[in-house]
Amino acid sequence: LAKTTQPISMDSYEGQEVNITCSHNNIATNDYITWYQQFPSQGPRFIIQGYKTKVTNEVASLFIPADRKSSTLSLPRVSLSDTAVYYCLVGDRDSGAGSYQLTFGKGTKLSVIP
């Protein structure tokens, strides 16, 4: 699995757009990029997944440049409830059964300030 690098922490004011960038220089052709969110005392929650260009859902957008060596999770107009740890993960979509395990790093701790 490709290793990912992301900032340890970020601060943002309420109402701002937050962009968290993840580096994955060794990403392979078949790898997909997945982001999770974790609130204190809860298990992580799947947010978004993508392969290239842009993916958007009701929670966030994911921007992936053409070389796919990085990705950016964008959270529009954050509120205090978006304070959480955000994890970026890369995994091979074409692996055989039994290969879809994810290795979580330490993530990015986002603190939203009133």
Place this chain on the structure above:
Amino acid sequence: DVKVTQSSRYLVKRTGEKVFLECVQDMDHENMFWYRQDPGLGLRLIYFSYDVKMKEKGDIPEGYSVSREKKERFSLILESASTNQTSMYLCASSFLYDYGYTFGSGTRLTVV
């Protein structure tokens, strides 16, 4: 609402005890996982299973074993609990070829 249910939210056990952590999912997922989470170390994979009676070691399997007799249930067993196994344990599940995991709320285990 689909979910992953872990049998206990908090658990206190004595050193040397055999401990069972139970996880049940109602989404007909093939994959099930056990992680532990410790401050400063992130989530670490202990074991996972992609089918009934199948199990694969994760990054830190020492001191643990697992059992998957039914598709919906995945048990983590601490054969002889030790204080260094005090941690938050998280169970997750997903479809066979899917990185979209659903996690349980976790079991905070304290071994004294």
